[in-house]
Amino acid sequence: MRTLQNIFYLSLLLLGLLAPWLGVYPVYLMTLYCYAIFACAFNLMLGFSGMLSFGHAAYFGFSSYVTAWLMTQQGWSVTTAILAGMLSACALGLVIGFVAIRRSGIYFAMITMALSQLVYFVCLQAPFTGGENGLQGVPRGGLGNWISFQNDLTLYYFVFAILVTVFLFIQRVVHSPFGQVLKAIRENETRASSLGYYADTHKLLVFVLSATLAGLAGSLKCIVLGFATLSDVLQSTSGEVILMTMLGGAGTFFGPMLGAGIIVTLQDMLSDRVGSWVTVIIGTIFVLCVMAFRRGIVGEVLHLLEKKKGH
Numbered sequence: 001m002r003t004l005q006n007i008f009y010l011s012l013l014l015l016g017l018l019a020p021w022l023g024v025y026p027v028y029l030m031t032l033y034c035y036a037i038f039a040c041a042f043n044l045m046l047g048f049s050g051m052l053s054f055g056h057a058a059y060f061g062f063s064s065y066v067t068a069w070l071m072t073q074q075g076w077s078v079t080t081a082i083l084a085g086m087l088s089a090c091a092l093g094l095v096i097g098f099v100a101i102r103r104s105g106i107y108f109a110m111i112t113m114a115l116s117q118l119v120y121f122v123c124l125q126a127p128f129t130g131g132e133n134g135l136q137g138v139p140r141g142g143l144g145n146w147i148s149f150q151n152d153l154t155l156y157y158f159v160f161a162i163l164v165t166v167f168l169f170i171q172r173v174v175h176s177p178f179g180q181v182l183k184a185i186r187e188n189e190t191r192a193s194s195l196g197y198y199a200d201t202h203k204l205l206v207f208v209l210s211a212t213l214a215g216l217a218g219s220l221k222c223i224v225l226g227f228a229t230l231s232d233v234l235q236s237t238s239g240e241v242i243l244m245t246m247l248g249g250a251g252t253f254f255g256p257m258l259g260a261g262i263i264v265t266l267q268d269m270l271s272d273r274v275g276s277w278v279t280v281i282i283g284t285i286f287v288l289c290v291m292a293f294r295r296g297i298v299g300e301v302l303h304l305l306e307k308k309k310g311h
Contacts, residue, residue: 009254016160026152027224032264033163034221039244039256040170041213046242047251048174049206050186051101054109055116056214056241058096059089061233062119063215068135068228069128078141078149082219089215090208092119097207101200104189113235120233134229138222149223159220166213171253173209182206214241236279243286249296258298 020026038060045051063085070076070084100111123129130136140149149155173179184192185199193199222228231237244263249255263282270278293300 013164016164020153020156026156028264028268030152030156030159030224031221032261033159034217034224035241035244035264036257036260037163037166037220038214038217038241039248039260040166040253041210041217042241043245043250043252043256044170044173044213045206045210046245047249047256048179048186049182049203051104051203051207052109052242053100053207053238054113054235054242055096055119055238056112056210057233057235057237058116058119059093059211059214060218060221060237060241061123061228061230062092062218063089064218064222064228064232065123065129065135067219068138068222071138071141072135073128078139078223079143081141082216082223085219085222086212086215089218090212093208093211093215094204097204097211101203101207113238116233116235116238120230120235123230123233129228132230134227136227138226138228140223140226155224159224162216162220166216167253167257170213174253178202178205243282246296247286247289249299249302252296252298252302255296255298259296 019029038056042053042056045053066088067081067085070081071078076084096112096115099115100108103111124131140155142148142150142154143158147154149158174182181192181197181202184195184197185202189199218228218232221232240263244259245256246259247262248257248259262285266282266285267278270281274281289297295303
């Protein structure tokens with residue numbers, strides 16, 4: 001089973017390295033990768049910790065605004081601006097997480113949604129965000145004087161490298177003792193607490209880590225597309241990342257990436273043809289998949305493989 005997974009991941013790595021040379025538009029792929037990082041970050045909290053947030057777009061969008069503002073108004077380099085965006089998402093996650101983890105279930109979800117709406121209001125009203133127009137013309141920059149990201153291909157491999165790094169990092173976190181405690185809290189928080197684990201501390205740490213990685217995704221998306229807008233902090237963006245994670249398979253490593261690929265591809269293919277009806281189509285697909293594949297696409301595949309292995 002593990003050998004099969006390794007072959008699968010190596011095939012995906014090779015495909016990612018060759019994709020721009022196979023005629024696939026790099027900007028589309030980079031956008032997909034940004035949302036894949038966003039979905040993986042969200043899955044770290046939902047799939048492996050059992051916490052459903054309705055406001056994860058707050059970290060994605062706020063980090064995007066911070067990075068855009070620092071690069072356009074302050075002249076920061078791309079790497080320092082991305083790091084600053086991640087730190088802002090980390091700080092925001094710490095504040096919201098400290099309030100939200102005191103509740104669980106639907107109350108936790110509602111608190112995250114309410115606080116994310118406050119972030120949306122700040123992004124709408126703050127003087128540095130550009131209001132409804134957002135921040136346009138964000139430069140791509142580069143790595144020092146040696147590597148320029150003006151070339152789509154160069155930026156593509158930078159974003160792809162970050163995606164691979166985040167994927168491996170999340171795997172390491174989940175398989176670590178910290179990750180095992182998170183799984184125990186997800187299954188039975190009361191029992192985990194009775195064994196001596198500080199459930200709230202672990203939940204806050206994974207909340208902040210997930211927010212930070214979501215901020216990384218937002219900053220990268222801002223660099224790739226060259227703008228930060230209110231759509232990045234909208235409630236619908238939080239809904240999209242939930243959809244990506246559940247569609248691909250919460251609690252799996254590759255599931256959120258697959259879900260992000262499906263949603264971004266459908267939006268890219270259908271938005272010009274059917275307009276706003278793309279939301280209805282994606283929603284219908286989600287309902288059908290939830291009814292047919294309750295574990296998500298990857299989750300169902302892994303379940304079938306486990307059953308065959310058991311026989």
